[in-house]
Amino acid sequence: MHRREAATWHHLTLQHGLLDAWTLDSFRKMSKKDYTFDNRRKGQGSAVSRIDKFFVSQELDSRGGRIEAAPSIRKISDHSPLVITIWGRTPAPPGTTTYFDISLLKEDASRDALLEAWEGSQPLPNQDSDWPGWLEAATKKVLQCNGKLAKERKREKGARTRGLQQKTRLAEIRLQEDPEDEVVRDILSTAQGHMADSLQE
Numbered sequence: 523m524h525r526r527e528a529a530t531w532h533h534l535t536l537q538h539g540l541l542d543a544w545t546l547d548s549f550r551k552m553s554k555k556d557y558t559f560d561n562r563r564k565g566q567g568s569a570v571s572r573i574d575k576f577f578v579s580q581e582l583d584s585r586g587g588r589i590e591a592a593p594s595i596r597k598i599s600d601h602s603p604l605v606i607t608i609w610g611r612t613p614a615p616p617g618t619t620t621y622f623d624i625s626l627l628k629e630d631a632s633r634d635a636l637l638e639a640w641e642g643s644q645p646l647p648n649q650d651s652d653w654p655g656w657l658e659a660a661t662k663k664v665l666q667c668n669g670k671l672a673k674e675r676k677r678e679k680g681a682r683t684r685g686l687q688q689k690t691r692l693a694e695i696r697l698q699e700d701p702e703d704e705v706v707r708d709i710l711s712t713a714q715g716h717m718a719d720s721l722q723e
Contacts, residue, residue, distance in 0.1 A: 529698040532691045540577040541687060543606060545717065547679050548586035549578075555591040558602045574604045583680065585609045622665060623672040632671045639667035689713045 534540070543549045558574040576589065587608040626632040640660055647656045693710035696703060 525698045529695050532695045532698075535577060536688065536691055539580050541580065541583055541684060543576040543578045543583075543587075543589050544572065545683060545687065546578070546583055546586075547676060547683065548583050549606070550586075550588040552588050552590035553592070555593075555602065558591050558604055559600060574601060576604060576606045578608070580684075582608055622668050626668060626671050626675070632675075635671060636664055636667055639663045683717070686713050686717045690717065 544551075557572050559569075559571045572591075585608055587606060589604070589606045592603040592605055626636065640663070647653050690710060690713045693706050693713060696706045697710065700706070
């Protein structure tokens, strides 16, 4: 892609709020492969790249789905098929009432909120026969709290990712105009580093 074409494309993605689905937490990666092009060489001459991409709107980001770089058919192409599945308007399973995000226990604030939901469900039963009902009610409240916290964290991470994407694209546009601008290059490098850290969370 030539410099002018790249700048036009970056402006277009910013104007319409298009997002690279591969970098979004809402699209689950179904394969360990993180590139779509392979020059079929080994050693120092090898080169791989994620040339092929899916860009989605913020509405599709809110739906989520899954994305996969499938194995390439070497006799046909040196590109791997990129396959994306987008969930319907109804959130995909698992639902918030049955799925417990255990990673929330690693954060002090969310762990305290879950503990409060468990302990504050209702007074402890006085008789053994009342315990099953209490446990069922307490578990339901904890799962509801867990689902709410998971949604909030996903929303915050999505907003942070979109902000980093926008900063990256703006820096890329400015570098297209002036490749020697070291300040903008540092901004781009920092934003890309934060993006990589965000994807590892």
